[in-house]
Amino acid sequence: GIQVEQSPPDLILQEGANSTLRCNFSDSVNNLQWFHQNPWGQLINLFYIPSGTKQNGRLSATTVATERYSLLYISSSQTTDSGVYFCAVRTTSGTYKYIFGTGTRLKVLA
Amino acid sequence: DTAVSQTPKYLVTQMGNDKSIKCEQNLGHDTMYWYKQDSKKFLKIMFSYNNKELIINETVPNRFSPKSPDKAHLNLHINSLELGDSAVYFCASSQEPPSGNQPQHFGDGTRLSIL
Numbered sequence: 001g002i003q004v005e006q007s008p009p010d011l012i013l014q015e016g017a018n019s020t021l022r023c024n025f026s027d028s029v030n031n032l033q034w035f036h037q038n039p040w041g042q043l044i045n046l047f048y049i050p051s052g053t054k055q056n057g058r059l060s061a062t063t064v065a066t067e068r069y070s071l072l073y074i075s076s077s078q079t080t081d082s083g084v085y086f087c088a089v090r091t092t093s094g095t096y097k098y099i100f101g102t103g104t105r106l107k108v109l110a
Numbered sequence: 111d112t113a114v115s116q117t118p119k120y121l122v123t124q125m126g127n128d129k130s131i132k133c134e135q136n137l138g139h140d141t142m143y144w145y146k147q148d149s150k151k152f153l154k155i156m157f158s159y160n161n162k163e164l165i166i167n168e169t170v171p172n173r174f175s176p177k178s179p180d181k182a183h184l185n186l187h188i189n190s191l192e193l194g195d196s197a198v199y200f201c202a203s204s205q206e207p208p209s210g211n212q213p214q215h216f217g218d219g220t221r222l223s224i225l
Contacts, residue, residue, distance in 0.1 A: 031211070033214060042216075042219070048213035095206055095207060097155060097165075103152070
């Protein structure tokens, strides 16, 4: 089955720093989502981005489906950005089935 | 209004008991899911239902029995609970092709602890 790897696994930043999180996948996908799992355990939708680039405030994401990766950019990080970031993909042959990546655990220090 | 709601939020019970988790979505989506998140935070799909029909069963033990009475509800019943069932269980919903293409929305999770 498809493999979804995220890097780095762990990241510690000072408040105000920028970062890039990466999601690599081993097969063609027709859907990709980025989630933030906050310290209370809630999974928050960040982006629905099967291809192209989207921006939402300090966050932006780019998916290059032909090269099988997606990037999540966080600028001017804040302590509230702490948590675990997941990408989830649906393969072109796997409707109704999403595979989650391994996650990036982010801690932003004040 | 909560889009995907699941109850209870916490469930603490003894090994061998039977328990249920309920999930409801008010987004009008046609597909619902159950995921399991283990202690290492890894999220794995268990089941998906489309229009009340089981589509995906990811080799989950028979002790887990999902039931979808209608498109807006997907419940999970677990028989003979084991220590390894301790995890956070998430319900989600989405609108899938060909009738649409909407992202997944998740409930807040149910933390199940087996004593």
